[in-house]
């Protein structure tokens with residue numbers, strides 16, 4: 388596995404924020420019920436934690452196994468898959484996240500580990 392420097396994929400572009408973004412309401416089960424995921428989505432920080440930068444890393448993985456990668460990292464509570472086989476893992480911290488979907492996020496998958504974090508707020 389290859390690790391990247393922390394990236395700011397949580398920073399949603401203002402164009403996506405302004406038009407048609409919707410909160411994710413339906414989650415599908417993955418990894419035999421150990422993860423939940425949705426398409427065309429990403430996580431948005433509702434309440435900023437100044438420590439978040441050091442809690443995010445990106446690992447090469449396919450869309451199918453990004454949830455499994457997160458499960459394999461005990462501190463990982465949320466994950467975001469983006470094109471190019473980039474699987475961003477968000478380690479659990481004191482921030483509050485909302486999952487939003489938008490057609491421009493096609494190809495993205497976002498998900499969370501229900502045993503480690505509550506369902507993202509709606």
Ligand SMILES: *[C@@H]1O[C@H](CO)[C@@H](O)[C@H](O)[C@H]1NC(C)=O
Nearest residue numbers: 426427488489490491492493
């Ligand atoms: C994802 O976005 C694409 C368009 O970019 C759309 O065709 C598709 O229906 C969307 N899927 C869901 C489940 O929203």
